[in-house]
Amino acid sequence: MSARLLIGAAGPGVTIQDEGRFGLSRYGVTPAGPMDLGAYLAATRAAGADSAIEVSLGGMTLRADGATLCVAVAGGEFDIRLDGRPMPSACLLPLAEGARLVLRAGASGAWCYVAVGGTLAFAPTLGSRATHARSGLGPRPLAAGDALTLAEAAGAPLEPLALAAPWLTSSAAPIRLVLGPQADYFAPEEIEAFLNARWRIGARSDRMAYRLEGPAIRHRRGHDIVSDGVAMGAIQIPGDGAPLALMADRQPTGGYPKIATVIGADLGRLAQLRPGEDLSFRAVDWDEAVAARRAYFASIDAGATREPLGAEMTTESLLAENLVGGVVNARD
Known part of the structure; x- marks a missing residue:
């Protein structure tokens, strides 16, 4: 069976995007493509992908089927959870078969990108896989129950890695x-x-x-x-x-x-x-x-650095562990 990415939930405006369809504006065709090109490139280059899922503030839930997938996420400061474990808002991770990746709106940012290593099995429309919902060009917006097949799947890292990409840093400058x-x-x-x-x-x-x-x-x-x-x-x-x-x-x-x-x-x-x-x-x-x-x-061409995740001591992660090794009576 081919490797697939299963969509468990998808908010409004979750679409497939590549860099866009250019050279056709004179024919009335919009380029489409990612809202944040730098974040898109951070995700696709880290994963080795030729397109990505653009996720809006409504978030989405994903599972791997048929193989462990190489997945990169980059964009705004979204709340990213892999089987309940918090991930950095920019990360490269192995999505094991059956594992659940959840993306929700976090502290800031309006868009993030999920890139799966390999090639998604979508036929190009006018030379691009970018979705333009108003004109119906490209794949339709994603919805719960969709299954995305990978024509080719890239190898995944052994453990989750944080991506440090300086061009993703938010700023209040004009x-x-x-x-x-x-x-x-x-x-x-x-x-x-x-x-x-x-x-x-x-x-x-x-x-x-x-x-x-x-x-x-x-x-x-x-x-x-x-x-x-x-x-x-x-x-x-x-x-x-x-x-x-x-x-x-x-x-x-x-x-x-x-x-x-x-x-x-x-x-x-x-x-x-x-x-x-x-x-x-x-x-x-x-x-x-x-x-x-x-x-x-x-800065983008220099690439994002990859760092192993340190153990993050959160209430959620502590409650998931067996922290009691025995009981001692203070009167003994």
């Missing part, structure tokens, strides 16, 4: 962006208001766009432009003045002016913000944006 490409549609004081405001991620945010709640940003040349291509991180200002940060499932083109674009090195930090969390922005020039991107990917 999200960096470059102004434009339609910054001239806004008066200088409106751009200053945008940069000086404290914004909040709106409840109606999703993989297509994050809605930013804060002051209304007014246009000086109208709010319609000839539709042009949009990139992940582009911040559109529609007619109501409420900014939209376009994300992985963005539309290929848009007809609202874009006041700024989040730099590539900070897209993961933006994606990991939850609805209700605050953020601010800082404008940088092109040279700083390019330098930050190079440093970010150089």
Whole structure:
């Protein structure tokens, strides 16, 4: 029997993602792909996988069937449990047949990635296995009862390992962006208001766009432009003045002016913000944006370090052990 990954439970928005389908935007096809590319690469490279399960705040439960699987998890600070034992939020582990891996929303972060060593048996759609739910491209979102077959399964480590990946570290620093490409549609004081405001991620945010709640940003040349291509991180200002940060499932083109674009090195930090969390922005020039991107990917290319897990003394782990070796009467 082929090795399989069995889905015991899956919250909304749990999908299969690879790096996305590129070169097709001119045909109206969105790239899709991971919300946090750095976390995705940390998981897939650690496990030796060509795709991953993107897990949202609803979490999921997994079991291995037919073999011990090599599984890597990376992303936000999710609560990860292997048969009840706490795991680091970034880890590489052997998932033995019948073992239960549970992922729940933890202290911070909106997305994490589960990569299984080998190749999941999904046929590519337009050259990619990435799910884009709105258009029905790629595998459908995962649900309880699904079984994912591995066409090839990689060898698993002997014991769980912690992954230390500096690019996964959360930060409260402002999200960096470059102004434009339609910054001239806004008066200088409106751009200053945008940069000086404290914004909040709106409840109606999703993989297509994050809605930013804060002051209304007014246009000086109208709010319609000839539709042009949009990139992940582009911040559109529609007619109501409420900014939209376009994300992985963005539309290929848009007809609202874009006041700024989040730099590539900070897209993961933006994606990991939850609805209700605050953020601010800082404008940088092109040279700083390019330098930050190079440093970010150089860190990823250097790879995550792997460290054996130390024995973690928690109430849960202590209660699972037989700690009583005998009884002594103090009067004897």
